[in-house]
Amino acid sequence: MMIATTMVFLMHLGFASLEAGLTRSKNTVNILFKNTIIPAIGLLTYAFVGFNLMYPGAEYAGSFFGFAGFGLSLPEGWDTSEYNAGYTFFTDFIFQAMFAATAATIVSGAVAERVKLGPFIFFSFLYVGICYPIVGMWKWGGGFLNTLETPFYDFAGSTIVHSVGGWGALIGAALLGPRIGKYTSRGMTAIPGHNIPLATLGVFLLWFGWFGFNGGSVLSADPGLVSKVFVTTSMAAAAGAFGALIVSYLMFKTYDITMVLNGILAGLVGITAGADQMGVNSSIIIGLVGGGLIVLAVVFFDKIKVDDPVGAISVHLVGGIWGTLAVGIFGDLAGVGQFVSQLIGVVAVGVFCVIFAGVIFFVMKKTIGIRVDEAEETEGLDINEHSMRAYPDFATKD
Amino acid sequence: MMIATTMVFLMHLGFASLEAGLTRSKNTVNILFKNTIIPAIGLLTYAFVGFNLMYPGAEYAGSFFGFAGFGLSLPEGWDTSEYNAGYTFFTDFIFQAMFAATAATIVSGAVAERVKLGPFIFFSFLYVGICYPIVGMWKWGGGFLNTLETPFYDFAGSTIVHSVGGWGALIGAALLGPRIGKYTSRGMTAIPGHNIPLATLGVFLLWFGWFGFNGGSVLSADPGLVSKVFVTTSMAAAAGAFGALIVSYLMFKTYDITMVLNGILAGLVGITAGADQMGVNSSIIIGLVGGGLIVLAVVFFDKIKVDDPVGAISVHLVGGIWGTLAVGIFGDLAGVGQFVSQLIGVVAVGVFCVIFAGVIFFVMKKTIGIRVDEAEETEGLDINEHSMRAYPDFATKD
Amino acid sequence: MMIATTMVFLMHLGFASLEAGLTRSKNTVNILFKNTIIPAIGLLTYAFVGFNLMYPGAEYAGSFFGFAGFGLSLPEGWDTSEYNAGYTFFTDFIFQAMFAATAATIVSGAVAERVKLGPFIFFSFLYVGICYPIVGMWKWGGGFLNTLETPFYDFAGSTIVHSVGGWGALIGAALLGPRIGKYTSRGMTAIPGHNIPLATLGVFLLWFGWFGFNGGSVLSADPGLVSKVFVTTSMAAAAGAFGALIVSYLMFKTYDITMVLNGILAGLVGITAGADQMGVNSSIIIGLVGGGLIVLAVVFFDKIKVDDPVGAISVHLVGGIWGTLAVGIFGDLAGVGQFVSQLIGVVAVGVFCVIFAGVIFFVMKKTIGIRVDEAEETEGLDINEHSMRAYPDFATKD
């Protein structure tokens, strides 16, 4: 599980690469900066408040909120496997802490190319430090979602990690408005990402990290279960690629690699909720549907003019909801009761995150402002917020 | 071994990066697309037919062909280490499945910048789904190569993985013909790869993945053997770098990094057949010779006008043959009988793959065509097959 | 620990990416070449002399120098965990060998864009093959630093790995002189790195590798200690990012990602000496101070006109000294006696490395020359030493 931790760490590089690759070169330093500082924020806030918000201890079982105090305090036997069957306190902490930043990294992609750096970092502190661990506590910390009659099931976080990020992304992108030139009076224009190899690299690293994410979430070294999770994870990703390929080819008559990459992620996000509950065939179906769905979602969000440069909302929110509900439809837990529990979880998390993110973004919008000014956006955030260019040696087109 | 699986997974990113880096930027999306979809194909076909073709079960021991039916069926005790000493059924499956796509990824490099996407994907399905597992069964599935008097030895697949890919690459490149402008009436021109850092990244990732490939092929967690394999693998790679450096410097009077990168891969491919049989010194010799050989092979294939943009044939076919034969020359198994068995294996696999790949490519060439038309090739496959550019922001030279 | 080895291996890719990213595109092939061949040198020389210089055996305990002969000889029980509690001889060797090249890789960054390739490779052979293992022996091989009354403590090599590299970098950069155009009569100019995403990738890979570096240095699989080391390592890195962010923002009024990246590395280098001795809070302080210090160091070395394109001296030398001394200030060993021992270690290593590197560079400078000529430097090393370009397809700015 410690190795899983390091693999999850690489997911942050995956996000950084994917988001930088799918946006324009004039905003690359900005995106890399955000995705470098966010994991640092995640680690520090999680140590300071997050862990104790998420795992406040048994006395808060069934509740909505609990807090065990600032900082980390070492329990008895922290350094041996007495802490918990198979792993130590620090293993537990660092594995969880590596996740934490993900919620903000997802948002980062959706608000890219126009959000002001300072307000976004402030948002990240609150979202990663407070919103994510509270939601996490609902299920993993023994909160009310875990004590439903048919407990809500979310193996590694389709809802608790990905949807949380996805809701924040939706609210952020909607409140910011689209990038200049995206939806004009003459219709929609494409704003192509500047570096497809970088984006591809990002998705492979995310897939790689997902083995750690899902595999490590077994929270034990049971090789039977871990290996099963590896298989379901891989199958869903592969099927996600095909799902997106088929739907995007039918719709656009071209082989769109960015859709295939998004499809892989959708498959991964989709299987995350039930990676240990599915068989090979269900994994493939979940991946196929997830991959196809994502293409429709991208088109849909474009239609309602929510501008999401990297497809984060489609992948993490739509994919996360699909995966969570799929636990009620396929696999060992399938059943109406489970489906309803899943739905409760999706809705509860959605409402909370929308309000949490909405309030922060809205207040900031009305006060300090959340969007860079027009000249800055046109010229690029790199030169304006960082006085630096990502590729100073290369000549760029217009 | 599950971790080895994830490392092998990253090899696909390695291949994608290397191949994209060593070709022109106008074909980058196309190459990334192929190398993203191929692992997906590998995983799905291996689950559907490949695994049961490769490991049909004991009743087919000694034979050329066996098939245990479509899909995966779980054996007794699949989820515990009862399945096999040290790993579970799913571990076994997913580790093997990660390999499977390699055969097609290798071909992808050699046919790059001119092959039609559809036919190539069709080829990949057949090659990965049928050809590779059949060959694999000959040795690893208990087939005839394994029951020779002195059994053919191929630890992790110099022949069974790399040569299989290499033969496909040779046939594909030969039947396609060279890229426009490569061999003109005025002689040979170079067509430099567009992104050397990307290619370097690819080779490092491949080397990284090889630790999983060779280390995991120990198929047990015996730390003594795994660590030995790590040492032989590393030494061969390092020596391969020097072998290629020395030969290429003597021949071209320049420090050619692409040759050093190919040399590393040649060392790795070379040691793969006997990684557990070699000492430190033999590994170094195998690497040195492999690295040097590759430079000569690249020059040779250029001379006979087989245009291989990334050196895949030299690395995987020539390196694979060298490594397989080396098991008969160096290390614990060395001996005339072993050498003959190795030769039998090389030839048998070669004949089968040449015919298999040859028939598919030839039939496609005569019917649907395997090569894009001239205008498309000149303009680039990205804009023609994918309506997209890999680096839309950057100004390119002519 | 074998997995740690593979993670340390990826650090070489991290160094290659970081150094290539922070320099100009006309020297990229050169840097990649150096960083590809150095690990090969490291592995081979370490097998040939380094390992036996570093671990000459018990009879040299307390001394400055010992050598157990050329090549590797297998001890009794090498292939079982009898060799040492928890790992085999080959595991030990390969883990150490992966480190070895680091000393030269660090120098590579500081001398980039102007050093002659041949002399630098010669230097690397000597520094990696002789200087580094001798210093390593002083502590890890049971030499005099280990037998001080209060033994010098350097968990994973803040001094023994990073400072060794740092001193070589300082001497190399100073003797070479600054790049043309860096410090002119009209003042200092910036020479921006050409590929910030590549540099970011490099730092993430280094961080990833550091988990292997520090985690593996536990030299046992004690999960309590390894997980603690993971936490301290991560916290120091995250705090290093913030330390550098805060200081650089205060000084330059801009969000400089290259400083944040350097700050992460400074945090990592800083925690390396005492990763197993620190608590969460001390790790954060060490990281914060280290990150801040690095910004001052970069400015300082610029002021004294030691031109270090990638900040290697600041990160590895300054960070390494800080981390080593910090063991005497924070954590379980803190105390005056320890601080003095740490200081002795820092000074002893410093004196030896400065003399070793100084003599080699000085003799080469006076004989074969260590710097390329002016035209070559202006035009770029790639085209001159390698007849090749890193990005031949892209149009570059002047």
Next chain:
Amino acid sequence: MKKIEAIIRTSRFDQIHTCVAALGVKFLTFYEVKGMGLEHARLEMYRGVPYEPAYIPRTKIEIVTVEELVEPVINCILTEGKTGQVGDGKIFVYDVLEAYRVRNTDTGEQAL
């Protein structure tokens, strides 16, 4: 026939293009050039060292047109290209001896 060459702010290109298109100018050629003039490039900063990029990126437009359109086109550029700040650019007018359309060998004003 005259050739109008204008070195403009890259950010004013769209407005100028719209204006000349309204005059009936169907063809134009443009490319990126580097300028040195009164305007100073904004300072960039790298690792604590501020520096001025050696030049300002600008766009050069070339329009070959008939005499009657020369003045309107110039007016377009003067009006739409103007911000009033140092750095707005220049317009130069040259004589053109002959013009050909490659597609059908039209010559003279026919070819424009």
Next chain:
Amino acid sequence: MKKIEAIIRTSRFDQIHTCVAALGVKFLTFYEVKGMGLEHARLEMYRGVPYEPAYIPRTKIEIVTVEELVEPVINCILTEGKTGQVGDGKIFVYDVLEAYRVRNTDTGEQAL
């Protein structure tokens, strides 16, 4: 001395270069420009949104040559540059007052 400036299809450059070289034109300068004209750029597609790149990449050739060669050079371009499709480009001819060779200060036709 005249200057011939031609905006051509990038794909016809090699043929035109071969043709003018055969006439004895030893020197030429060329660079990438962006064109707006009758031809429309082919649609690209990104994540389901088709879009037209804002301009067509073209090559501009400049050849300064003596009077006698002006016509043959123009013929080369008209012949070799022609595909008959919209987008073949234009040729413009200008007067050159003086020419210098930097290497040895030759002037006039000597310098070409």
Next chain:
Amino acid sequence: MKKIEAIIRTSRFDQIHTCVAALGVKFLTFYEVKGMGLEHARLEMYRGVPYEPAYIPRTKIEIVTVEELVEPVINCILTEGKTGQVGDGKIFVYDVLEAYRVRNTDTGEQAL
């Protein structure tokens, strides 16, 4: 008013710029072009195959200036741009009919 167009070695740009600035030339425009001429590009090598890049990268400078400065500017380029090796480049001089400054609609020599 004349336009001086010089195709120079990229490596001599700084020297030439310093020299013309000393004459009081405050403005100039330059950009990268590709040249074909007597000089041959240095051979590059890729995977054992030597090849000659299809062109030599050069810089083109454009300066529009008043009659009196034409000769001094040309002298700058001839002196500072010269290495004596094949490949030093050329200078061409053209007539300019009119000039405008966009910022304040100055015209003629005022605008330079």
